[in-house]
Amino acid sequence: MSSKTTASGSVRVQTPENENNLAGSIVLFVVMMALFFGALYSLSFLTLGNPWPMAACLILFALAFWIPQTITGRSDTAGGK
Numbered sequence: 001m002s003s004k005t006t007a008s009g010s011v012r013v014q015t016p017e018n019e020n021n022l023a024g025s026i027v028l029f030v031v032m033m034a035l036f037f038g039a040l041y042s043l044s045f046l047t048l049g050n051p052w053p054m055a056a057c058l059i060l061f062a063l064a065f066w067i068p069q070t071i072t073g074r075s076d077t078a079g080g081k
Contacts, residue, residue, distance in 0.1 A: 042054075
């Protein structure tokens with residue numbers, strides 16, 4: 001744990017090691033991997049006559065990267081807010 005002492009008292013500095021609990025990180029990882037593997041699985045239904053599996057693949061793949069980077073704010077956590 002990291003702490004910082006100032007003139008007014010002790011202020012706790014949030015470091016990457018103590019900002020997330022393990023259970024929340026594991027749940028987020030499992031959900032995002034399910035989206036990613038769902039995108040890969042949708043490609044097994046792709047044919048020249050049916051473009052919808054490719055659309056589903058692109059959407060699921062984009063969500064698997066966009067959700068952790070924007071909604072949950074995991075892309076900028078190491079920079080120090």
